[in-house]
Amino acid sequence: MCVVEVKGARKLMAACATPVSDGMEVLTESDRVINARREILRLLIANHDLRCLTCERNGDCRLQDYCYRYKVEDTPYKGEVIEYPIDTNNPFFIRDYSKCIRCGKCVTVCAEINGAYVYDFMHRGFETKVTSAYDDTLQETTCTFCGMCVNVCPVAALVEKSTLWAGRPWEIKKVTTTCPYCGVGCQLKLKVKDNRIIGVAADRSGPNLGDLCSKGQFGWDYVHSPDRLTDPLVKRNGKFIKVSWDEALNYVAARFKDILNEWGGRAFAGLSSAKCTNEENYLFQKFMRSILQTNNIDHCARL
Amino acid sequence: MRRKVLVCGGTGCVSSRSREVYDALESELAGRGLGEQFELKYTGCHGFCEQGPLVLVEPEGYFYCRVTKEHVAKLVDSLQEGSVYEDLLYKDPDTGNRVKTRNDVPFYQKQKRLVLKNCGLINPESIEDYLNAGGYRTLQKVFKMSPDAVIDEVKKAGLRGRGGGGFPTGLKWEYARKARGDKKYIICNADEGDPGAFMDRSILEGDPHRVLEGMLTAGYAIGAGEGFVYIRAEYPLAVRRLDIAIKEAREKGFLGENILGSGFNFDIHIKQGAGAFVCGEETALIESIQGNRGMPRPRPPFPAVKGLWDRPTVVNNVETLANLPIIFDMGAEAYAAIGTEQSKGTKIFALTGKIKNTGLVEVPMGITLREIIFDIGGGIPNGKKFKAVQIGGPSGGGLSAQHLDLPIDYDSLIDAGAMMGSGGLVVMDEDTCMVELARFFLSFTRMEACGKCTPCREGNTRLLEILERIVEGRGELQDLDLLESLGHTIIDTSLCGLGQSAPNPVLSALKYFRPEYEMHVKNKLCPAGVCKALLSYRIIEEKCKACGLCLKHCPVGAITGKKGEPHRIDPEMCKKCGECLKKCPFGAIVLAGGDGFGQGQSDHKRNHVSRTQALYNLKSGGRERH
Ligand SMILES: Cc1cc2nc3c(=O)[nH]c(=O)nc-3n(C[C@H](O)[C@H](O)[C@H](O)COP(=O)(O)O)c2cc1C
Ligand code: SF4
Ligand code: SF4
Ligand code: SF4
Numbered sequence: 066m067c068v069v070e071v072k073g074a075r076k077l078m079a080a081c082a083t084p085v086s087d088g089m090e091v092l093t094e095s096d097r098v099i100n101a102r103r104e105i106l107r108l109l110i111a112n113h114d115l116r117c118l119t120c121e122r123n124g125d126c127r128l129q130d131y132c133y134r135y136k137v138e139d140t141p142y143k144g145e146v147i148e149y150p151i152d153t154n155n156p157f158f159i160r161d162y163s164k165c166i167r168c169g170k171c172v173t174v175c176a177e178i179n180g181a182y183v184y185d186f187m188h189r190g191f192e193t194k195v196t197s198a199y200d201d202t203l204q205e206t207t208c209t210f211c212g213m214c215v216n217v218c219p220v221a222a223l224v225e226k227s228t229l230w231a232g233r234p235w236e237i238k239k240v241t242t243t244c245p246y247c248g249v250g251c252q253l254k255l256k257v258k259d260n261r262i263i264g265v266a267a268d269r270s271g272p273n274l275g276d277l278c279s280k281g282q283f284g285w286d287y288v289h290s291p292d293r294l295t296d297p298l299v300k301r302n303g304k305f306i307k308v309s310w311d312e313a314l315n316y317v318a319a320r321f322k323d324i325l326n327e328w329g330g331r332a333f334a335g336l337s338s339a340k341c342t343n344e345e346n347y348l349f350q351k352f353m354r355s356i357l358q359t360n361n362i363d364h365c366a367r368l
Numbered sequence: 369m370r371r372k373v374l375v376c377g378g379t380g381c382v383s384s385r386s387r388e389v390y391d392a393l394e395s396e397l398a399g400r401g402l403g404e405q406f407e408l409k410y411t412g413c414h415g416f417c418e419q420g421p422l423v424l425v426e427p428e429g430y431f432y433c434r435v436t437k438e439h440v441a442k443l444v445d446s447l448q449e450g451s452v453y454e455d456l457l458y459k460d461p462d463t464g465n466r467v468k469t470r471n472d473v474p475f476y477q478k479q480k481r482l483v484l485k486n487c488g489l490i491n492p493e494s495i496e497d498y499l500n501a502g503g504y505r506t507l508q509k510v511f512k513m514s515p516d517a518v519i520d521e522v523k524k525a526g527l528r529g530r531g532g533g534g535f536p537t538g539l540k541w542e543y544a545r546k547a548r549g550d551k552k553y554i555i556c557n558a559d560e561g562d563p564g565a566f567m568d569r570s571i572l573e574g575d576p577h578r579v580l581e582g583m584l585t586a587g588y589a590i591g592a593g594e595g596f597v598y599i600r601a602e603y604p605l606a607v608r609r610l611d612i613a614i615k616e617a618r619e620k621g622f623l624g625e626n627i628l629g630s631g632f633n634f635d636i637h638i639k640q641g642a643g644a645f646v647c648g649e650e651t652a653l654i655e656s657i658q659g660n661r662g663m664p665r666p667r668p669p670f671p672a673v674k675g676l677w678d679r680p681t682v683v684n685n686v687e688t689l690a691n692l693p694i695i696f697d698m699g700a701e702a703y704a705a706i707g708t709e710q711s712k713g714t715k716i717f718a719l720t721g722k723i724k725n726t727g728l729v730e731v732p733m734g735i736t737l738r739e740i741i742f743d744i745g746g747g748i749p750n751g752k753k754f755k756a757v758q759i760g761g762p763s764g765g766g767l768s769a770q771h772l773d774l775p776i777d778y779d780s781l782i783d784a785g786a787m788m789g790s791g792g793l794v795v796m797d798e799d800t801c802m803v804e805l806a807r808f809f810l811s812f813t814r815m816e817a818c819g820k821c822t823p824c825r826e827g828n829t830r831l832l833e834i835l836e837r838i839v840e841g842r843g844e845l846q847d848l849d850l851l852e853s854l855g856h857t858i859i860d861t862s863l864c865g866l867g868q869s870a871p872n873p874v875l876s877a878l879k880y881f882r883p884e885y886e887m888h889v890k891n892k893l894c895p896a897g898v899c900k901a902l903l904s905y906r907i908i909e910e911k912c913k914a915c916g917l918c919l920k921h922c923p924v925g926a927i928t929g930k931k932g933e934p935h936r937i938d939p940e941m942c943k944k945c946g947e948c949l950k951k952c953p954f955g956a957i958v959l960a961g962g963d964g965f966g967q968g969q970s971d972h973k974r975n976h977v978s979r980t981q982a983l984y985n986l987k988s989g990g991r992e993r994h
Contacts, residue, residue, distance in 0.1 A: 076860050079666055104861075111826065142833070144829065144830060145833070186818070186820070189646070189817060190817045191815065192815075193817070193825055
């Protein structure tokens, strides 16, 4: 798809891999280029599971986008179509290779960004498949479930399980936020439908350039957990009772004062969390040292 | 002087049991106490494999063909008597005369055997034999020259790559010499993936030291310290002989440190490939040596600048490298006198197909196809007519009778829509169907794509499917346009030479044999009588005696007829089992090119405009092509 016409070159060139040289004249949308792209699209859809009606990427699919842009509605190449069983073995995403266009983006991101080298091209010729070694389930491989492959896949070959049948792309709101797990502060986009998170998409504006680890990508299910603490609780007569924030904070402040007066700072120890930012950690140790007068501070960053 | 009995140990002769002949000769000679008088040896391939197993007697040069172990007793008799064993000499099919020596055999007369000169004459497993034949002599010369002078000499000789592309070898070396790198490499490309090609194998099996000598020269010229021979594992004999040659060369000091006191260090390793066609492509080959999947990478950067482990690397074909000792032996000028303006020296071709003498031939560049096919190859067997010749294997093109007098070199072949390729040359007679032939080649390439480029991976399969439709009689006229436009797109948009040449057999056939394609789709007729679906069984009225035998044996009741009147086969019902033809005692039933049934089946499709198509026309004022 990325071919362009370079004046003087015998054939079309790959835009992404041809170094620029002095005086080079590049045509990105000449008739020759457009015809080639259309022919390639016709070839791609000739060997693709075209059940777009219920496809999770319907409306958010690069293959659809380019077919639309280059007005390719159909293909004259009616022949063999390879169908693969869908791999649903890992807990996070499905691998539906009947939708795969063998672009190799997952191969590159996994090898060059994550360094896990899970995928490669397998077999040759028409039967080429992009998959893990020996077509194994991902648990058998070096996969860290970072989900970057899911985020770069231009079609519905790699799809988060949580988004299956959970909403059409245009119904999903994408909310940019910061990953709550560690201090790096990766940016990500929560996919939200009806005020519930159903998945995570890459946000390429932050320091992480869209890349995430398995926690940021798939570890958000606690948000809607019924076991979550949603109000401050104070134990009275052996039972936790829901109280207001003011009441809870006053209670803690009073107890801190009492203990400090009676026992001094060595009665305190503080444990901070890796989910906090540097600033929060700074404030925490300041509070512990100057107010509670203790050096007993630690942090859980040894994950 | 001890007389020599040379038994061919090339793969072709070994498979026609030359080992048995060798063993029988050995025990017969020993049994008669002649072991001392005669030196019995294995040699490499003579190229005339079709006549194998071959035995050569030196110094007389008697050239014995199709020798079996049963001939051995009489053969030894003749050796003892010093006479000729007439029955085993080559018999000229035209004159019926027996020919005594190899050079008198017409197959060899128009050849110019430079690269192959030792093949068949020396024992490839003995460095002594190679040295006695003048081997490794050019190294002395080369090491006295500066590397730049060596490169200049190769440029002057006009040597171009024999691996397919025809890139000037000297220029490639110059790029690699100028490129910066802490190490540089020479790779000998012995992948030889074209089906039917076996020139590189024969050189390595028959004269492996010649290739090592060439690699040493190349290594010295670009400043490389290490070389690799990438050879397919399906060539076990070549691998073994190469391995022996490398060990012997190390022992004699031709490989290793300070070679011949020149201060130049060089060693060579063998890397076996798993036999993927695409691994012959130089960048895929480099990936493969590095332990990755053999997938081509974009060029530039070219390997000469950034190749194996990102170091400057020269990849040269076996035959290219094997030419170097010749150039430095005879001198660039004498070498450049052979061949044409732009293509110098000789080229080895693997001659196969519908031709009397199949085998390996080495000819000067600029020779015509007619000379190769009719003078060397002996023409088409069984009195059939020449139809086409496929040059360059699955990446090449089919040429027709109009090209017979074309002097062949790199450029003339490209102009004609074929290519030198690695040198496969398949001859076709009138019984070959050009649609079927293109189908055959595509069924090979479509499984060999590495999978990176959509046009090559998907497109070649679609070309194949269209051809399959045509040979099955379901082709339509638009299919020919579809073949052409898709073929050009594949060439235009594929990354490597595999995709860029895979449609060649179809496109060249469409160019030179278009009427034959049109017959298939318009008239549902295969003129060559090959495509089964387009043939029908017919009863020739004049010959039919109305005996009723065919009617009785037709399993589907497709034959009708009464006593006294000629029978008829209903083409719609006939299942083409051929029973009737076998049973007719009068030869009245024939299998012939179609009678046009099924013609024009789906013309309505062409005028069919879908709803979306109409919408599209409305929106854009344009028209989708289908
Ligand atoms: C699909 C493909 C297969 C190839 N196979 C071979 C091969 O088997 N042997 C070979 O020498 N060159 C082969 N080549 C050509 C090599 O890429 C390269 O050009 C050649 O080895 C360079 O050597 P030369 O300059 O001596 O010809 C192949 C090229 C392509 C595109
Ligand atoms: S989830 Fe991450 S590690 Fe696993 S295959 Fe995808 S990119 Fe590679
Ligand atoms: S990114 Fe998606 S479409 Fe591309 S190769 Fe990987 S699975 Fe296939
Ligand atoms: S043209 Fe074919 S073989 Fe060459 S890189 Fe592309 S897909 Fe692979």
